[in-house]
Amino acid sequence: EVQLVESGGDLVQPGRSLRLSCAASGFTFDDYLMHWVRQVPGKGLEWVSRISWSSDRIEYADSVRGRFTISRDNAKNTLYLQMNSLRVEDTALYYCARGSSRSFDYWGQGTLVTVSS
Amino acid sequence: QSALTQPPSASGSPGQSVTISCTGTSSDIGGYNYVSWYQQHPGKAPKLIIYEVSKRPSGVPDRFSGSKSGNTASLTVSGLQAEDEADFYCSSYAGSNNFVFGTGTKVTVL
Numbered sequence: 001e002v003q004l005v006e007s008g009g010d011l012v013q014p015g016r017s018l019r020l021s022c023a024a025s026g027f028t029f030d031d032y033l034m035h036w037v038r039q040v041p042g043k044g045l046e047w048v049s050r051i052s053w054s055s056d057r058i059e060y061a062d063s064v065r066g067r068f069t070i071s072r073d074n075a076k077n078t079l080y081l082q083m084n085s086l087r088v089e090d091t092a093l094y095y096c097a098r099g100s101s102r103s104f105d106y107w108g109q110g111t112l113v114t115v116s117s
Numbered sequence: 118q119s120a121l122t123q124p125p126s127a128s129g130s131p132g133q134s135v136t137i138s139c140t141g142t143s144s145d146i147g148g149y150n151y152v153s154w155y156q157q158h159p160g161k162a163p164k165l166i167i168y169e170v171s172k173r174p175s176g177v178p179d180r181f182s183g184s185k186s187g188n189t190a191s192l193t194v195s196g197l198q199a200e201d202e203a204d205f206y207c208s209s210y211a212g213s214n215n216f217v218f219g220t221g222t223k224v225t226v227l
Contacts, residue, residue, distance in 0.1 A: 059215055101169055
């Protein structure tokens with residue numbers, strides 16, 4: 001069974017940093033590209049970033065480019081999102097999702113990031 | 118990249134059909150056959166129900182169907198059931214390894 005479990009969400013002040021993790025199991029992790037998608041509670045979904053299986057192709061949404069860094073450790077079956085210079089508008093539930101056929105075929109349950117002074 | 122446009126709400130009685138539209142541009146929906154749809158129940162993670170415009174993942178009932186014409190994609194839920202009440206989101210590949218989601222539609226089963 002495919003499982004994605006996010007962790008690392010917290011309450012942080014604006015300008016601070018946070019690193020999210022996503023532990024994957026139930027599939028061959030390094031066969032798949034992975035994504036981060038976020039959702040403000042009660043609002044819609046926003047694609048954040050994606051990383052290829054070998055980490056050689058990385059893309060970001062304009063809203064986070066230059067502040068967030070996606071990475072993965074295939075030996076640990078883990079996806080990461082380093083978030084720097086956090087803003088109030090980054091407050092959201094962050095999901096990791098597996099990529100397949102340019103869709104998001106499996107999702108974790110999300111980890112909540114709250115940016116507030 | 119602007120969000121794809123969906124109607125905020127849609128509804129139907131049990132057994133009826135409901136169709137949700139998702140409008141984008143030639144840079145996303147119109148440019149690629151990579152539209153996907155997600156169902157999200159309250160407090161739950163989104164679930165993929167349609168990919169590549171009209172394909173269903175294993176286990177998704179054939180009551181769910183997708184199509185595309187020009188810059189607009191559509192999801193039809195036939196034979197509405199109580200458990201279909203949820204939020205639905207479309208998504209499209211937008212080139213250069215970027216993706217965009219729709220604004221979301223709340224489906225109510227009357």
